[in-house]
Amino acid sequence: MAHSPFFQRQAKARRNTLLLVALFSTAVMLITLSVCVVGYMVTRSTTSALPFHHWLLTSHGLITAGASIALMGVGSLIRWIDLADGGRRVAEMVGAQPINPDTNDPLERRLRNIVEEMAIASGVAVPELYVMDQETGINAFVAGYSPAEAVMVVTHGALTQLTRDELQGVVGHEFSHILNGDMRLNVRLIALLAGILMIGQIGLFLARAGSYSGAVRTRRDSRGQFALGTLGLVLIVIGYAGVFCGRLIQAAVSRQRERLADASSVQFTRNPDGIGGALLKIGLQGSHLGTTRHASDMNHMCFGESTRMKFMGLLASHPPIEDRINALQPGLITRLRSRLRDTRSSEALRNTQAENSAQRQANASGHAPGNAPESTQTSTPASALGFADPAPFNTLANKGSGSPLAGNNRYRIAANTPMSVRVGQVYPGSENYAKDLLGQLPATCRGLIYTRAGAVQLSYSLLIADLPAEQQQRYLALLPAHSVVGHQEPILQKLLPTVTALGAAARFPLLELAMPALRKLDPSEQQQLIHNVKALAVADQNISLFELALTSFFSRHLSPRSGRAVAVKYRRFQPVLPALRQLFSLLARASADNPQQAQASFSQAMAGFGVSGDAVPKMLTSVSLRELSQALAELNKLSPLLKPAIIDASAECVSQNGHISVREYEMMRLVADQLDCPMPPLID
Template sequence: MNFFEYQDRARRNTGLLVGLFGLAVALLIGITTLLAAALVAYSRGQAFSLANVDQLLGWDTVATIALTIAAVITLGSLYKLRQLAAGGRAVAESLGGRKINIAPHGDAEQRALNVVEEMAIASGTPVPDVYLIEDDAINAFAAGYKPTDAVIGLTRGCIERLNRDELQGVVAHEFSHIFNGDMRLNIRIVGLLNGILIIGLLGYWLLRGSHFSSGRDNRGRAALFGIGAGLMVIGYTGTFFGNLIKSAVSRQREFLADASAVQFTRNNTGIAGALKKIGGYSAGSQLASGNAAEFSHMYFASGLKKSFANLFSTHPPLAERIARLDPQWNGHFGRTDSEPAGISVSAQQDAQVMGIAATGTNAQAATPYQQVLDAVDNSIGNPSEQQMNYGRALLQSVPAALQQAAHDPFAARALVYYLLLHKDEDERHAQRELLQQIAHPAVVREIEKLEPQLQSLPSSARLALLDLCVPALKALVPQQYQVFKRNLIKLLRSDGKVELWEWALYRVLMHALEGTPDHQRLSPKKGAEKDAARFILAAVAHAGNSEYLPAKRAYESGLKALQLGITPLPTATDINLQRLDKAIAIASTIKPLQKPALLKAMAATMNHDGVIEAEEIELLRAIADSLDCPMPPLLVGAPSHSAGATRTDQVLTS
């Protein structure tokens, strides 16, 4: 099963989850109706039986009960989902998390940040916000609605008790939840359970009200007490079944995430070692936060004490998970409390320990057509061991000064401005003058300060550097961000046309910061997805060909690959920023199993002359990212050469 199949299954699982909770709501309505009928029968001194429910209540009353219960659950769910609208950040902050991307404290936090950044760059996803939970337990979680608002949460025990291989295994496990579409499902479970729990809370408040009500109204107190007790029973019965559903859904996904982590890291001992340490550690994986139970299904390992007969356990037993990862395990956890923390080197030495030179990487020049097709089928959401190593190498190819700047909200703006400058020297000069007028003077000075390192940056590392900037840019206050975005658009439009290469970097950044654009203006007309695909293929054809006839042949190659009828090629002047954004927004809504065909059609467009250039690969990855299909950096099967000798003109023919 590949990335697109997992995404499709996640969509179907969401429907199944809603169906199961709908069934639970129907049962609650039925139980409430029976309770109301029993109370009416008792008040009238009549015998109660199922056969006379309609006579006791009447269908109007039954309908009112059903609508009331459904309304209470819906409003409770919507209220909770509204609280979690910020995605992963809301979950992390409710658990007391502190964001460490901008200012990590000490080697342990820096090493954890390094591991997350390497995983993100190697897999082609935006670098997520990393939150530290000050808890001695060994645990972690991924939360959010999609990769653009995902966060990785790590406990203090996790970053200090695990060695690098174990920490990488845990982080890979959490990234698999991001790739497999589990995060959105997890947040929806929280919302649905909260809606059901609201009924029980209403009952609790009514019971309190009956206790404090006037003693002269005994009849009223008794009625209030009976209604409150009944609602508590109903609410907590619903929560019981809801937790059963949550546990059943969660357990199987943990096995999948463990297997995916081994695929990412090609190392089963890392994640198995982390699980063994949890089993032998006195603090285990149990979180102390008062909100821990609410998000229990999101954690790497069980964050709560064992429930009755493990009925509500959201995770398989540790021993079962370890046995699947390490069949030779002897079944003993051992004691890890007295073992030294997992950090044996400083963050600065970390790259050398992993065998990565901080001075260079293989420059990506070009990739044959078949390799691109294979990447679409097998590498999206599933980076290989070589790509993981290449991701580390890409990160290390970014000079330390630029990495430090990328973690600062102020300096990160300067990096992005520079990356969007035009290649043509005259256009570049005009854009620099424009920046002098519209950007903060200190940001302009920061560009000048960092320019020597930026000039030596390998072209293959541009997207990596952009991804590193994302968490810092998310920390901008709204007014700063609006000025920054407005300046970016002015830079893109400064020459009166849109260079697709510049737009690609801009779209990667906007997708990471805002998600897919223009959803409120999506075209409802039939065939809008095909029109959007045609427009994207036209833009790609013009990007790789300055003359009309070669662009036309490239465009037609893409249409044939996508099995669309041949239509006239839009002119280069038709390709503008607004239309490109809208086409991407429409294309992002197509079903997951249909997206590979569009990506392959783009590759066919690029390969119309038998050659795919390095910049075209960068463009393909950028558009794939905007379609929520994270494509890892593609390795080149050519002899390596130093980072200082970046060659953007070298190509490989297919």
């Protein structure tokens, strides 16, 4: 059965972790041998000048080797634990500053608009956005352990020096890393590199200690400090060998993935000139990071080389710029160079960084926008910066049939087409849908979603939008008063008409737009929000499929461990059959017209996992919120290559006569999200 390349790439990314461990082990062995050679030269006189291979088995040799391995292991372990919270910690490590969801900066709003379009089109929650506001080079990276918890970091140079199409190409490249599972490997590589570099850092410390001169120093102290400094210098030399090994590892795991991400960017945006232009500007102006000491650690994660190094062809984590551009489209680099010569002189390109610096100083001193350099005028029309012009509200209730937001309440499922094929893909219709949705969101509503209070009230409106007004107020009265996560009627009434007008198909995308603001809630506020959402879901004693999926979504993504990696625990279905029983019982009962039809759907779904005939367990009569959350958590521990079968079986459960309702599909997207399987909107 054909499945989306998403699952193969996810599985390959996990297998690459084994390759990474093998390369790390080899580097540790080589560095340990180098340290042992130094130890042998220092101590061989006390061991009767034994040959090196014999010396290794003495107490001196074993202690030296053991201490070296332990130091590198501890160094990696400390960084591994430090990065356990995922992308947010990586962004903080490099000094990036978060971009507020409701930012008024036009360049940051342009970036957010591009990212939101791509997120909605691909079915991924909008990543948290950060900017390295002191970096003039053009660069970007994503970090995290799952698509739903990703963080995207861009440099100030990328915001100011790239056009909208070029920035969109960079964002498409980074979304490829999100969808292909590269982020997890990238973060773990940072931790492993920290261990490899530990010996050199110790050497640097010893060298500094050896060069320290106190007020009173005896002759013996001088000899001791000289020996300490000499040992430190030797360890620094060995440390450079560790740097060399680390760069080789980065190059080994990164180059092919960068080519794939470039190609995926063209697939997502259908515009090779965008990412090609960004790459050309990197070749002319550079992508190096100069304000963080972690630039070399991040090299394999970034869109372009983040650090200068010798032996570039051997140690570079990325293919040469010209090769990357030529791989996108034959003759593209020639066309881009010609266009660049026609639009901007080479002198202007060399002066771009100076202009950007002047602009930042002008902003800091409070100069009027009219005094800013022409390239960053804040009076640029919103449409030129990539903002969708919000349509008047009355057009939402009277959309024409040509709008992707309009259409039938049910979608036809093509015969013999597994639903899992759609996972991790971006379709032209999905991109148009995303642009149309953002364009039709009233400016007031969109601004509210970007705030914490507005995002909270949106969550409540998704649950009560279909209820009569009197029932809405009765259920909202159940929520405890709170300044942020409590019921706020003025905000809610501004959001409810939009949620109702856009319909069920827009509710999951609206939730994706609200996630950056919801992540900024305090932990206690997040837990209170989860409690409130559950209270609204069970208020009528009749929990719908959407309510179950939505509460599970909040329970996972707003939990204290939401950014942590989920390890593969199961490589066959037998251990998770109880979880499958709970999921399929729920789906079959919620979408069937009668108990007989529900049992038939349930039995058919379970048969796909080797359970048939008398072995089929009885369908559960009810599934609680906790049971559903636990079931989805267990299923998420399956190997990526096993998850497509669950997606396809779930689709069979909810589809009736080859059709699937909008709400059923959106519920499936929420369930798939719990399995780290982003699904794009289904456009009829």
